[in-house]
Amino acid sequence: MTTITIDKELLEQVVNKLLTCWPKSDPLVNELRAALAAPATAPAWHDAPTVPGLWLNSVFMKVEDVEQWHIDCQLHLECARWFGPIPPDGDKP
Numbered sequence: 001m002t003t004i005t006i007d008k009e010l011l012e013q014v015v016n017k018l019l020t021c022w023p024k025s026d027p028l029v030n031e032l033r034a035a036l037a038a039p040a041t042a043p044a045w046h047d048a049p050t051v052p053g054l055w056l057n058s059v060f061m062k063v064e065d066v067e068q069w070h071i072d073c074q075l076h077l078e079c080a081r082w083f084g085p086i087p088p089d090g091d092k093p
Contacts, residue, residue: 005044012036046082053085 015032022029049055049066056063058081066084 008036043084043086046084049082049084051085054088055082055084056086057082 015036019029019032045058052067053065054063055066063086
């Protein structure tokens with residue numbers, strides 16, 4: 001299997017457009033929907049942290065332990081990007 005990186009929202013738009021002319025009973029439709037619903041398998045860049053855990057902040061180039069309250073308060077800095085969540089040492093994503 002080859003892994004590619006593509007913006008999830010763009011992929012969802014393409015899949016939804018494709019599915020308008022595809023029989024909904026086709027097993028491939030369920031596979032596509034399941035793949036889109038699956039959690040990310042590797043850290044990625046975001047505008048703000050999406051789940052608690054370790055995140056790299058692009059402004060300070062510092063790894064921070066983000067808690068749920070940070071996410072609830074929409075922790076973000078102007079122009080900052082966040083890379084994560086980063087699995088703890090020894091854990092697989």
